[in-house]
Each structure stands twice: as structure tokens, then as C-alpha cells.
Amino acid sequence: MLMALMLTLGALLVTPTAIGQQFRVLVHFRQPSRVLPAVPVPDAGGPYAFEQTQPGSKDPVTYSPCKPIEYVVNPTGGPRDALTFISAAVATISRASGLAFHDDGITDDTDFEHRNADDPVLIGFVKPGAIKGMSVESGHIGLGGSTAYDVGFGHRMYRTGMVALRTDWFSTPDVSRAEKQAVVMHELGHVVGLDHVKDPHELMDAENTGVTTLGPGDREGLALLGRGSCR
Numbered sequence: 001m002l003m004a005l006m007l008t009l010g011a012l013l014v015t016p017t018a019i020g021q022q023f024r025v026l027v028h029f030r031q032p033s034r035v036l037p038a039v040p041v042p043d044a045g046g047p048y049a050f051e052q053t054q055p056g057s058k059d060p061v062t063y064s065p066c067k068p069i070e071y072v073v074n075p076t077g078g079p080r081d082a083l084t085f086i087s088a089a090v091a092t093i094s095r096a097s098g099l100a101f102h103d104d105g106i107t108d109d110t111d112f113e114h115r116n117a118d119d120p121v122l123i124g125f126v127k128p129g130a131i132k133g134m135s136v137e138s139g140h141i142g143l144g145g146s147t148a149y150d151v152g153f154g155h156r157m158y159r160t161g162m163v164a165l166r167t168d169w170f171s172t173p174d175v176s177r178a179e180k181q182a183v184v185m186h187e188l189g190h191v192v193g194l195d196h197v198k199d200p201h202e203l204m205d206a207e208n209t210g211v212t213t214l215g216p217g218d219r220e221g222l223a224l225l226g227r228g229s230c231r
């Protein structure tokens with residue numbers, strides 16, 4: 001009897017009938033699935049650190065791998081090729097983390113410091129001193145981060161964030177596109193949950209060391225950050 005029931009359910013799943021369709025929808029709701037496959041975690045030995053961890057645990061706070069991270073770009077104040085290197089940076093971080101991003105288009109939003117949980121991640125350009133942490137004296141050429149929310153049972157997850165890039169540095173003529181893209185990748189590393197490390201071979205070194213590609217520790221940390229809960 002049990003076997004017969006299982007066979008019936010199996011048939012429903014593969015038969016394109018209205019009932020089968022409903023069943024698939026139900027299955028989908030019960031087990032949300034990843035947008036992109038998980039990235040195998042490399043064990044190359046480079047350092048990485050998480051921006052935030054779950055209370056009482058070493059597990060990182062992450063975005064959900066089961067929905068895309070929505071983002072908008074405000075290109076005002078940026079160089080002409082801003083959209084090109086921003087989308088290339090997003091694609092690199094997505095590939096390394098297994099987290100999907102969805103481009104919600106261009107915005108005129110400049111409120112980097114107040115993101116609500118439903119707001120997309122804001123990527124854009126600011127003048128030095130326009131927001132906290134971006135003074136000329138600080139030497140920062142970019143800022144990036146996300147806001148974590150309690151999603152139940154004390155579990156925290158990122159829902160939105162921002163990347164602010166300094167107009168003057170990004171408009172310097174002798175800065176290459178690869179360098180600009182690397183700074184956006186560093187800030188997006190913060191957005192998805194990576195903290196700084198002290199290693200000039202890693203993009204998450206706090207100094208701009210001239211490295212323009214992800215290091216082994218960056219890749220390991222990003223792969224782990226892409227394996228969070230689906231909530």
C-alpha cells in the first residue's frame with residue numbers, strides 16, 4: 001500500500017497535469033532551493049574572516065542563497081565606465097560565492113546610510129566626507145557593508161546593504177579599470193559578509209595593495225558565505 005502511494009506521487013511529479021503542477025508548487029514551498037549551485041569550498045590555506053557571526057557560534061551571518069540579492073546602481077559622480085566595472089565585480093563575487101545577484105537598474109537614491117530590509121543594495125559614488133567613514137583623512141576609497149536582521153530563533157541574516165565609492169579616486173585618470181573593479185569587489189566582499197585580513201595576497205586586506213583578483217582566503221570565505229540558510 002505504501003509503495004503504491006509512493007508510485008502515485010512519483011507519477012504526479014513527472015506528469016504535467018494540473019494536480020502535478022500544484023504538487024510541484026507545494027514541494028517548492030516546503031524546500032526552497034538555491035538560485036545558483038553551491039561553490040565547492042577550496043582549502044587553499046589563505047586567511048579570511050567574517051564580518052558578523054551568529055550569536056554564540058562561529059557560523060557567519062549570510063544572505064539567503066535561495067533568492068537573488070537585489071541591487072541598484074547610482075552612477076552619478078562616477079566615471080563613464082562605472083556600470084561596466086560594477087557589473088563585472090558583481091559577477092565575480094557571485095561566481096565565487098554561489099550567491100545570485102539581480103540588477104534592479106539605475107537609481108537616483110543616495111541614502112547609503114539608511115537601508116530598509118526591503119531596499120535593494122545600493123551601489124554608488126560619494127564625495128569625500130559625504131557619509132560617515134569616508135573623510136579625506138580616513139584615506140578610504142570605498143565603504144561596503146550589510147545590515148543583519150533577526151529572522152527567528154535568534155538566527156541573523158543580511159537583507160540589504162550598500163557600497164559607497166569615492167568620486168575623486170574613481171575619476172583619477174591613471175587608475176585602471178582592473179583596479180576600480182578590484183575596489184568594488186573588496187566592498188562587495190564586505191556586503192556578503194567578509195571582514196578584513198592582514199595579507200597582501202588577499203583582496204580583503206584593508207590596504208589597497210594593488211591585488212586585483214580574489215586570493216585563496218577570499219575564495220574560501222566567499223564559498224562559505226554562499227552556504228547560509230535559505231530563510
Ligand SMILES: [Zn+2]
Nearest residue numbers: 186190196206
Ligand atoms: Zn574594507
